[in-house]
Amino acid sequence: MKVKIMRLSHCYSLPQYNHPGDSGMDLFAAHGVLLNTGDVAKVLTGICLEVPEGYEGQIRPRSGMILNTHLSFEIGTVDQGYRGEVHVVVRNFGPKPYNIARGDRIAQLVIAPVVRAELEEVQELAPSQRGGKGLGSTGKR
Numbered sequence: 001m002k003v004k005i006m007r008l009s010h011c012y013s014l015p016q017y018n019h020p021g022d023s024g025m026d027l028f029a030a031h032g033v034l035l036n037t038g039d040v041a042k043v044l045t046g047i048c049l050e051v052p053e054g055y056e057g058q059i060r061p062r063s064g065m066i067l068n069t070h071l072s073f074e075i076g077t078v079d080q081g082y083r084g085e086v087h088v089v090v091r092n093f094g095p096k097p098y099n100i101a102r103g104d105r106i107a108q109l110v111i112a113p114v115v116r117a118e119l120e121e122v123q124e125l126a127p128s129q130r131g132g133k134g135l136g137s138t139g140k141r
């Protein structure tokens with residue numbers, strides 16, 4: 001499927017799939033940013049997208065970054081109609097400052113189908129085996 005992409009002048013690289021079969025394309029930081037402990041920042045990617053109707057862009061963390069740093073990369077949605085610059089929200093939970101450099105692969109972009117639901121308000125829902133149980137109700141094993 002074709003997705004139109006526009007490169008802004010400060011873009012480091014267009015998103016890239018690393019391996020055949022990957023669902024996500026790596027997103028590159030378009031600028032450096034120093035995150036002190038507790039800081040949250042919006043890291044720009046230098047790209048704008050035209051996501052086709054019926055789809056969305058999902059911004060997801062790269063698991064390697066989560067394992068190897070104390071950074072938390074927030075999940076985000078690139079709405080079908082959004083034409084602004086794609087960014088990634090990052091928070092430093094670590095005890096030390098962390099430097100993101102221009103060109104670092106900070107997150108991944110997945111293009112995925114979206115179902116637009118039509119909500120039907122009712123007074124009662126059909127019973128189910130799970131019912132309202134959640135939050136670990138099935139135990140560990």
Ligand SMILES: O=c1ccn([C@H]2C[C@H](O)[C@@H](COP(=O)(O)OP(=O)(O)OP(=O)(O)O)O2)c(=O)[nH]1
Nearest residue numbers: 059074075076077078079082085086087088089
């Ligand atoms: O991680 C993210 C999250 C959002 N966006 C862009 C695309 C998205 O379509 C737009 C708006 O995001 P969202 O709807 O999550 O923001 P909001 O806080 O609900 O703002 P709004 O009131 O503009 O919808 O910002 C990103 O580039 N990266």
